Amino acid sequence: MLKRAIGPGSTSSSLTVSTGEILCASPAMIETVRVARASAGSSAKVLITGESGTGKDLLARYIHTHSDRSQGPFVAVNCAGVAETLLESELFGHVRGSFTGAYRDQLGQLQLAHRGTLFLDEVGEMSLRMQALLLRFLENGEIRPVGGDEPQSTVDVRVIAATNRDVEARVAAGELRADLLYRLRVVHLPVPPLRERPEDIPLLVDHFIARSGRRVTVSPAAMRVLMRHRWSGNVRELQNAVEQTLALLSTDEIEVEHLPPSVRTQSIKLVEEGERRRQVSDDLYDALVRDGYSFFDHIHPLFLSRDITRHDVRELVRRGLTTTHGNYRALLTLFGLRDDEYKKFLNFLGAHDCTVDFRPFRHGERGAGGATRKPRVLFAGVPAPGRSGSDAAS
Numbered sequence: 001m002l003k004r005a006i007g008p009g010s011t012s013s014s015l016t017v018s019t020g021e022i023l024c025a026s027p028a029m030i031e032t033v034r035v036a037r038a039s040a041g042s043s044a045k046v047l048i049t050g051e052s053g054t055g056k057d058l059l060a061r062y063i064h065t066h067s068d069r070s071q072g073p074f075v076a077v078n079c080a081g082v083a084e085t086l087l088e089s090e091l092f093g094h095v096r097g098s099f100t101g102a103y104r105d106q107l108g109q110l111q112l113a114h115r116g117t118l119f120l121d122e123v124g125e126m127s128l129r130m131q132a133l134l135l136r137f138l139e140n141g142e143i144r145p146v147g148g149d150e151p152q153s154t155v156d157v158r159v160i161a162a163t164n165r166d167v168e169a170r171v172a173a174g175e176l177r178a179d180l181l182y183r184l185r186v187v188h189l190p191v192p193p194l195r196e197r198p199e200d201i202p203l204l205v206d207h208f209i210a211r212s213g214r215r216v217t218v219s220p221a222a223m224r225v226l227m228r229h230r231w232s233g234n235v236r237e238l239q240n241a242v243e244q245t246l247a248l249l250s251t252d253e254i255e256v257e258h259l260p261p262s263v264r265t266q267s268i269k270l271v272e273e274g275e276r277r278r279q280v281s282d283d284l285y286d287a288l289v290r291d292g293y294s295f296f297d298h299i300h301p302l303f304l305s306r307d308i309t310r311h312d313v314r315e316l317v318r319r320g321l322t323t324t325h326g327n328y329r330a331l332l333t334l335f336g337l338r339d340d341e342y343k344k345f346l347n348f349l350g351a352h353d354c355t356v357d358f359r360p361f362r363h364g365e366r367g368a369g370g371a372t373r374k375p376r377v378l379f380a381g382v383p384a385p386g387r388s389g390s391d392a393a394s
C-alpha cells in the first residue's frame with residue numbers, strides 16, 4: 001500500500017511505503033519497492049544487491065508475499081559458508097549411498113520450493129562448479145540429485161537471488177560467470193545503503209521504538225544526529241543503536257546525549273579526504289548551535305584525535321564571534337559550555353593558537369565598545385583575544 005507520509009522527517013512530497021514490513025520514505029527505496037512490487041506479478045528472476053543489513057532478505061520475502069506463489073513455500077538457502085558438496089546436495093538433493101552418511105534419498109531445496117520461491121542468499125559466494133550446476137538448472141529446469149544418473153523431476157520454482165558483492169567486479173575477476181549473472185538478473189533491485197537514504201531513518205527509528213513497547217519520543221536534535229550518522233552496518237546497526245539507547249533510557253524522550261557515543265561522535269566527524277575545510281567548520285558550528293552538541297564533549301575529542309585541525313577550530317570560533325558580535329562570553333551558550341568552563345575554553349584556544357581577534361566582529365554592536373576599544377585581558381596567563389596575532393595569517 002502506498003500512502004502519504006506523515007512521519008517525522010518526511011517531506012510533504014515523499015511517500016511512505018507501508019507494507020507492514022518495508023518502511024521507506026526515500027525516493028530511492030520507494031523506487032526499489034515499486035519495482036519489487038511490479039515484479040511480484042511475474043515469475044521473473046530477481047537479483048537483489050546491496051550492502052549487508054540493507055533489507056535484501058526483507059525484499060525477497062516481500063516479493064514472494066505479493067506474488068501468486070504466496071500460498072506456496074518460500075525456501076531460503078544461504079550459499080555462503082557451505083562446502084560445495086553440501087550445497088549441491090542441499091539444492092539438488094541426493095540419492096541413497098551417494099556419500100558417507102547418505103542413508104536414504106533426500107529431496108533438495110529446489111524440489112521443496114516447488115510452486116513457491118527459492119531465495120538464493122549470498123549467491124556471489126558460489127564456487128564456479130556450483131555456478132555451472134545452477135546455470136544448468138536455470139536453463140532447463142532439470143534437477144540432478146547428487147549420485148543420481150538421470151535428471152529427475154523438473155520443478156516450478158521462482159528464483160530470487162541476493163548478494164552484497166559487487167557483481168560486475170566479480171565477473172571481471174573471473175569469480176562469477178557472466179552468463180549466470182544475466183540469467184539471475186532479469187529484474188535488478190539495487191538496495192541503497194542507509195546512509196544514502198536518511199529520509200527512511202525517522203520511520204525506522206519510530207518502528208524500532210514501537211516494537212519495544214515503550215512510549216518514547218525522539219528530540220529533533222537527536223533525530224538529526226541519527227540521520228547524519230554514516231551507518232556502515234545499515235538498518236541492523238540503526239536498530240542496535242535504538243535498542244541500546246532504550247535499554248539505558250530513564251526518561252520518555254531520547255536526547256542527543258542518550259545516543260550511543262559512537263553515533264554521537266561520528267555524526268559530526270564528517271572529515272573526509274578532500275572535503276573543504278570551510279565545510280568542516282560549518283558542520284561543527286551546526287552541530288554545536290543547532291544540534292545540541294557541546295564543545296568539550298564532542299569537538300575537543302575530534303581535535304585531539306586530529307580529525308579536525310586548529311584551522312577548523314579557529315573558523316568555528318570566527319563563526320561564533322560573528323553571531324555574538326565579538327562577545328567571547330556569549331560563546332558559552334552558543335557552544336554548549338557551562339559558565340565554569342569559560343576559563344578552560346579560553347585556555348584551550350590560547351594553548352592551541354586558536355584565539356581569534358574579536359574586534360572585527362564588534363562592528364555594528366550597539367554599546368559594546370567598538371573596534372577601537374582595547375581588548376581586555378580576560379584571565380591571567382591567557383592572551384587577550386586579538387593579541388595572539390597569529391590567526392590572521394593562517
Ligand SMILES: Nc1ncnc2c1ncn2[C@@H]1O[C@H](COP(=O)(O)OP(=O)(O)OP(=O)(O)O)[C@@H](O)[C@H]1O
Binds near residue numbers: 021024053055204236
Ligand atoms: N525498510 C525496512 N523496514 C523495516 N525493517 C527493516 C528494513 N530494512 C531492514 N530492516 C530490518 O533490518 C534487518 C536487516 O535486514 P535484512 O536481513 O533484510 O538485510 P540483508 O540485506 O538481507 O542483510 P545481509 O546482507 O546481512 O543478509 C532485519 O531485522 C530487517 O527486518
Ligand SMILES: [Mg+2]
Binds near residue numbers: 056057121
Ligand atoms: Mg540477508
